[in-house]
Amino acid sequence: MLLKLRMPDFQPRFSLHASRALALGAIVAAPFATAVVAASPVSAQQLGGEQAEWSQPYDSAARSRVRRSSTPILSPATVDGTEQAITRYREIVASGGWQQVSPAAKLRLGSRGPAVATLRQRLIQSGDMQPTGGAAEVYDSYVEAGVKRFQARHGLNATGVLNNTTVVALNVPASTRLKQLETNLVRLRSFSGNLGQRYVIVNIPAALVETVENGQVATRHAAGVGKIDRQSPIMNAKITEINFNPFWTVPASIIRKDLIPKMQADPNYLTDNKIRIYSKDGSQIQPSQINWRSNEATNYMFRQDPGADLNSMGFVRINIPNPHGVYMHDTPAKGIFGDDFRFVSSGCVRVQNVRDYIAFLLKDTPGWDPERIAQAIDSGNRIDARLAEPVPTYWSYVTAWAGPDGMVQFRDDIYNRDGLGPAAAMAAAAADQVPAAH
Numbered sequence: 001m002l003l004k005l006r007m008p009d010f011q012p013r014f015s016l017h018a019s020r021a022l023a024l025g026a027i028v029a030a031p032f033a034t035a036v037v038a039a040s041p042v043s044a045q046q047l048g049g050e051q052a053e054w055s056q057p058y059d060s061a062a063r064s065r066v067r068r069s070s071t072p073i074l075s076p077a078t079v080d081g082t083e084q085a086i087t088r089y090r091e092i093v094a095s096g097g098w099q100q101v102s103p104a105a106k107l108r109l110g111s112r113g114p115a116v117a118t119l120r121q122r123l124i125q126s127g128d129m130q131p132t133g134g135a136a137e138v139y140d141s142y143v144e145a146g147v148k149r150f151q152a153r154h155g156l157n158a159t160g161v162l163n164n165t166t167v168v169a170l171n172v173p174a175s176t177r178l179k180q181l182e183t184n185l186v187r188l189r190s191f192s193g194n195l196g197q198r199y200v201i202v203n204i205p206a207a208l209v210e211t212v213e214n215g216q217v218a219t220r221h222a223a224g225v226g227k228i229d230r231q232s233p234i235m236n237a238k239i240t241e242i243n244f245n246p247f248w249t250v251p252a253s254i255i256r257k258d259l260i261p262k263m264q265a266d267p268n269y270l271t272d273n274k275i276r277i278y279s280k281d282g283s284q285i286q287p288s289q290i291n292w293r294s295n296e297a298t299n300y301m302f303r304q305d306p307g308a309d310l311n312s313m314g315f316v317r318i319n320i321p322n323p324h325g326v327y328m329h330d331t332p333a334k335g336i337f338g339d340d341f342r343f344v345s346s347g348c349v350r351v352q353n354v355r356d357y358i359a360f361l362l363k364d365t366p367g368w369d370p371e372r373i374a375q376a377i378d379s380g381n382r383i384d385a386r387l388a389e390p391v392p393t394y395w396s397y398v399t400a401w402a403g404p405d406g407m408v409q410f411r412d413d414i415y416n417r418d419g420l421g422p423a424a425a426m427a428a429a430a431a432d433q434v435p436a437a438h
Contacts, residue, residue, distance in 0.1 A: 068217075069405055070217045071405075072201060072210055073210060073398055074188065074195060077404045078404075079185070081403045081405070082185050082400070084402065085406075086181045086185065089174060089178040089181060089408075093174050097173055098122055098173075098174050099118055099122045100171050101118060101119055107161075107162040108144075109139055112138055112139065116138060119147075119162065120136060120146075123143065123146035128146040129145075129146035147166065154169045155411050157340055165340060169410070176420055177400070177410060183399075184398050191394065195212075195394065197213065198211075198360075198364075199212050199392040199393065199394065200212070200239065200391060200393040201396060202393065203411075204226070204231075204232050204234070204396065204397050205399045205411040205414055205415075206409075207225050209221040209223045209351055209357070211357065211360045218360055219357065221351050221354075223337075223349050223352065224331065224337070224349065225350075227344060228343060228414060230345070230347050231347065231415055232326065232345070233324040233395060234395055235322055237322045237392075237395075239320050239328075239387065239393050240387055241385065242316060242317070242318055242358050242384070243317040243382065243384055244316055244377055244379075244384070245377070245380055245383065246316070246382060247303050247305065247382070248304040248317075249301060250304065251325065254346055255297055256298060263287065263297075267287065267292075273304065274304055274305040276304075277290070277300050277302055280300075315354075315377050316358055317330075318361065326347045326348045327348055327349075328351055329349075329350060330350070330351065343414055349395075355373065355374075355377075358373060359373060361391055362387065364388055364389055365389075366388065397415070399412070399413050
């Protein structure tokens with residue numbers, strides 16, 4: 001959760017040889033030939049809904065849609081897939097790993113030269129391209145499709161352009177990726193039991209929410225999760241209630257870190273954002289009555305009026321009783337869901353396409369069909385809906401996994417819980433770098 005600010009927060013974005021290319025490609029390419037992308041930023045329902053689909057060209061003759069997996073991240077099938085991926089990556093490491101791509105290479109469709117040949121071999125080595133088709137030094141549709149596929153399984157926007165973020169991810173050594181898979185297999189195994197018939201997964205490093213019913217993903221949502229210095233917690237809890245058109249009571253930490261500096265810079269900030277101040281006896285205090293050059297403001301309650309266009313929670317809050325004081329909610333700043341880097345909140349989780357999400361949560365609660373949900377939202381009034389049966393939610397930390405389709409997914413160790421965080425991965429890549437074509 002984060003205040004809607006006049007200026008966006010800026011955070012650093014991290015993402016983490018020819019003779020043996022055919023052999024390495026053979027190790028990994030076959031399981032990936034019909035692979036499924038389980039990546040954000042869209043819903044996983046394959047029901048023709050309104051949410052955007054991933055698609056990419058995979059050869060020069062046809063464009064094929066990349067289908068999304070219905071296998072939950074936390075499932076026995078993902079454990080099996082990850083075990084198989086570990087076997088493949090051990091073979092890649094034993095064969096010498098993969099080639100490094102020049103950070104200076106700015107390549108896109110139509111580019112030519114030795115740097116394209118290096119990129120092509122790198123994509124073959126990780127199974128993102130078949131080892132046949134196209135001229136070696138031409139950035140053709142085969143290479144573009146391989147880059148898109150690589151980007152999709154690393155949680156990046158699949159543009160097909162070799163940007164800096166993609167180069168950094170390409171240059172993480174195979175040995176580091178293997179360690180990620182081995183570390184995360186332990187986490188995945190801890191969730192391989194019965195999680196319930198209906199539940200919600202939040203994978204924090206992927207900034208991704210999955211709703212699951214009868215062992216299959218029902219919807220998938222991009223999310224905004226906690227900043228590096230305001231981390232979303234790892235926890236198991238239950239979702240109990242939906243608040244439509246909620247007030248937002250500002251936590252003390254945000255009063256100190258955000259509100260006070262904002263008021264020092266702009267005395268009209270609270271008024272412009274419809275945030276009211278209340279004393280302990282419930283009486284309203286005017287901003288001019290507070291010394292903003294001190295911490296006096298922390299003695300008061302700050303509450304933002306409802307309104308999806310301004311309120312930091314948008315038009316809905318999802319309550320999850322827990323000792324961390326976090327919850328899930330909508331946001332007026334929906335542009336974040338198209339970003340690669342979605343570590344933007346103060347610990348709470350913002351959910352893309354939240355109407356679909358709350359429809360899943362309220363599915364078994366009498367009187368709360370989609371029409372009733374729309375009416376509650378459009379009323380502009382505070383309305384509470386208590387779930388007939390609380391829905392378990394698992395806030396997890398998985399940076400590497402693979403499904404039964406063979407698609408291996410990696411995400412940045414943004415909180416450095418693997419011990420292989422962004423800085424460590426980049427340093428390892430530099431130490432392991434071999435001369436690359438320019």
